[in-house]
Amino acid sequence: MIQVENLQKEFKIHHINKTLHAINDISFTVEKGNFLGIVGKSGSGKSTILKSIYGTYKPQSGAIYYNSESFGKINLVCASPREILYLRKYEIGYVSQFLSVMPRTTALELVEQSLLETGVSFEEAHEEAVSTLKHFDLDESLWNNYPNYFSGGEKLRLNIARAVVKKPRLLLLDEPTASLDNTSKVKVRESIEKLKNQGTTLIGIFHDLEFMEGLCDEVFTMQKVVVNSIET
Numbered sequence: 087m088i089q090v091e092n093l094q095k096e097f098k099i100h101h102i103n104k105t106l107h108a109i110n111d112i113s114f115t116v117e118k119g120n121f122l123g124i125v126g127k128s129g130s131g132k133s134t135i136l137k138s139i140y141g142t143y144k145p146q147s148g149a150i151y152y153n154s155e156s157f158g159k160i161n162l163v164c165a166s167p168r169e170i171l172y173l174r175k176y177e178i179g180y181v182s183q184f185l186s187v188m189p190r191t192t193a194l195e196l197v198e199q200s201l202l203e204t205g206v207s208f209e210e211a212h213e214e215a216v217s218t219l220k221h222f223d224l225d226e227s228l229w230n231n232y233p234n235y236f237s238g239g240e241k242l243r244l245n246i247a248r249a250v251v252k253k254p255r256l257l258l259l260d261e262p263t264a265s266l267d268n269t270s271k272v273k274v275r276e277s278i279e280k281l282k283n284q285g286t287t288l289i290g291i292f293h294d295l296e297f298m299e300g301l302c303d304e305v306f307t308m309q310k311v312v313v314n315s316i317e318t
């Protein structure tokens with residue numbers, strides 16, 4: 087489903103005149119329906135990999151071949167912004183610890199919108215949104231509130247609900263359980279298992295290794311980067 091080949095991403099830090107090598111020569115493959123866990127020290131480049139797959143970052147070299155339902159085999163490193171937007175809408179989901187909210191949009195509307203943009207009817211979007219929010223135990227009194235002032239855990243559960251409701255083909259998880267209590271973590275785990283059973287391919291970063299136990303099919307360990315910045 088995903089084949090990452092010799093991926094390299096660097097950032098130019100202009101004010102200190104340095105180039106920072108975030109990831110260097112990363113290669114791995116994820117088969118359809120499998121879950122790859124990425125582990126490694128803080129700053130080793132785990133999020134950079136996920137953001138490169140999601141099209142947020144453009145790597146300097148290497149390739150990310152994704153087996154798309156609509157486009158066939160596509161190299162995400164060279165994909166056009168239009169293709170990336172299409173894939174984000176219909177095929178690839180991303181969950182981070184942070185929720186990006188839309189002004190004057192309630193929690194329920196955010197989850198509904200996620201489905202509406204794929205072309206389903208309002209009734210279907212509403213029904214699915216309600217059952218997903220219930221599944222993640224987001225208190226019903228919050229559904230019609232704006233999420234700006236939600237707690238960290240509430241935002242996170244909403245963020246996960248938004249991605250999961252679409253049942254994406256590929257789901258990228260960037261520490262989605264970071265600020266959750268144990269009960270919520272179990273809910274997330276259940277959803278991941280359900281998605282896996284439905285054939286979703288997953289790549290996830292978790293600091294909580296216990297959480298990954300028995301969930302991942304494979305684990306990719308980032309090597310410690312000894313020197314990752316050079317003068318330019």
Ligand SMILES: Nc1ncnc2c1ncn2[C@@H]1O[C@H](COP(=O)(O)OP(=O)(O)OP(=O)(O)O)[C@@H](O)[C@H]1O
Binds near residue numbers: 097106107127131
């Ligand atoms: N947009 C950016 N601009 C400049 N440097 C960046 C940017 N994004 C990431 N980096 C740098 O790239 C390196 C890798 O960051 P990344 O967030 O991928 O690491 P990580 O392994 O996910 O870390 P953590 O576990 O702490 O979240 C870090 O040194 C970080 O400072």
